[in-house]
Amino acid sequence: MSRTPATLDIEKARLNPIDTTRPATDQIAAELRAAILSMRLAPGQMLSENEVGQVFASSRTPVREAFAKLREDGLIETRPSRGTFVSMLSESQAKGAQFLRESLETGIAMRLCQDGLPDASRAALAENLSLQRAANDADDKVAFQHLDDQFHMLLADATGYDRLSAVLTREKISLDRLRVLSLDYTSRMSQLLAEHEGIFAAIQAQDAAQAVALTQHHVRSVLDVLSRLVADHQEYFKPQ
Numbered sequence: 001m002s003r004t005p006a007t008l009d010i011e012k013a014r015l016n017p018i019d020t021t022r023p024a025t026d027q028i029a030a031e032l033r034a035a036i037l038s039m040r041l042a043p044g045q046m047l048s049e050n051e052v053g054q055v056f057a058s059s060r061t062p063v064r065e066a067f068a069k070l071r072e073d074g075l076i077e078t079r080p081s082r083g084t085f086v087s088m089l090s091e092s093q094a095k096g097a098q099f100l101r102e103s104l105e106t107g108i109a110m111r112l113c114q115d116g117l118p119d120a121s122r123a124a125l126a127e128n129l130s131l132q133r134a135a136n137d138a139d140d141k142v143a144f145q146h147l148d149d150q151f152h153m154l155l156a157d158a159t160g161y162d163r164l165s166a167v168l169t170r171e172k173i174s175l176d177r178l179r180v181l182s183l184d185y186t187s188r189m190s191q192l193l194a195e196h197e198g199i200f201a202a203i204q205a206q207d208a209a210q211a212v213a214l215t216q217h218h219v220r221s222v223l224d225v226l227s228r229l230v231a232d233h234q235e236y237f238k239p240q
Helices: 024-037 050-057 060-072 091-115 119-137 143-160 164-182 188-204 208-224 226-232
Strands: 076-081 082-085
Touching: 024 076, 024 164, 024 208, 050 060, 060 076, 076 208, 091 143, 091 188, 091 208, 091 226, 119 143, 119 188, 143 164, 143 188, 164 188, 164 226, 188 208
Parallel strands: none
Antiparallel strands: 076 082
């Protein structure tokens, strides 16, 4: 089992400088959140307010406030007398998050089949899939993950319900790091791309039964590789 370093690896984390003319808290939280969800900051990585403050040339107050936001999202945890760490992955938490995500995304597919896709959403989704194909051909996992997230947000936004994409984003947090790890497996991107294309085609055809079935299969796919992820990356998971 590998040990996560106590000292922040700045090069690996790839944290971007913040804009000093804007409030620092949200920028720091966003940079750390992106690094955690992309696994550039691994589960178990220690984070100190002083060290993060030095990285962003910021005082401790906005760093402390950013930590509070990440703690609320379940991305970091403070252990008494030990410090603050990136949260470990949890198999049981992932299963619960998947259940909630499935309910949301199948509901989105059903609604879009009933109401039809707006023209602007149809064009944006088609462009997104084209970019996904390019990322898959280039084996660009970082770009593909971003486009994968965008695909699901575009579907949510197409319903016209303003809060839906924000709720979906929050419920996906527990699954996003698993998705990043799973992209290392051969043909995983090709599989996800094919599933996205099938969902889009079914929604365009307003075939609700097919769209819901394909969406359900798609959002359950992370559970298909969960046991393998636990076995391959034991150092990232909480003991059951």
